[in-house]
Amino acid sequence: MKRIVSIQDISCLGRCSLTVALPVISTMGVECAVIPTAVLSAHTMFPDFTCCDLTDQILPIARHWQQQKVALDAIYTGYLASKEQVQQVCTFFDMMKGPQTAIIVDPAMADHGRLYAGFPSDFPAYMARLLPYAHVAIPNITEACLMTGTPYREEYDAAYIRQLLLDLTRLGAGRAVLTGVCLEPGRLGAMSYDSDTGAYFFYDNEKLPHTFHGTGDIFAATVSGALTRGLSLEQAMTMAVDFTLECIRSTDTQEIWYGVEFEKALPWLWQRLEALLKQQG
């Protein structure tokens, strides 16, 4: 069985980061090892959350795994709690990546034009240090703007998205995927750019009226699982757009802070992946 290590926080409540990555990646038939970067009582949209930083655990875990000769098919990073953690994750990449290890970076730190609570304004420049390691980077539009120094716009066209993708690869990512891209009323999807081939790819589906917390984490975990099972980036993105929509469709509540009820959609994900793998032989 393939193995991903996911490096991000564990928010004890609120369906994001590791509480999403673990079930999604497991459902996709991939082992999900974890390095929790911090333990929070709930994600940072909740007022008065508690946070226990685990920066001092990252490198001891890496050293132990090195001694044990642990092989990683993919390293998937998400929310990191401090600038120091970014530096340690770079060291982790250097220590643990092998010739076959895919590095997938979701620079989860901002949305809707703003950084999440608790991050200093120069944090995106630190997060961008992960991009030269990334085979695939998966930011949303806000995160891409902050890392590339592009003014954030609510209204944009395909040329704006293509430029952001190009700039992300200029910062070092091999392939970049922008999430939350709306190029037509009532549609939402993701666009990618491959710096090796110069090819762009776009896939969208229905846009539902509610936006929920944690859907970016669902998307990135699904792409990570699908790539690790051997699907192409285009297949992985298509599956992630459709699964994220399926999760939102499955959600009865309007309590957006509690995330999407992805638990109900996991059988859909399993079936879709198995059918695709079977079809490919």
Ligand code: PXL
């Ligand atoms: O969903 C991204 C995320 C992950 N982890 C923490 C967060 C957020 C978004 O707010 O606060 C702790």
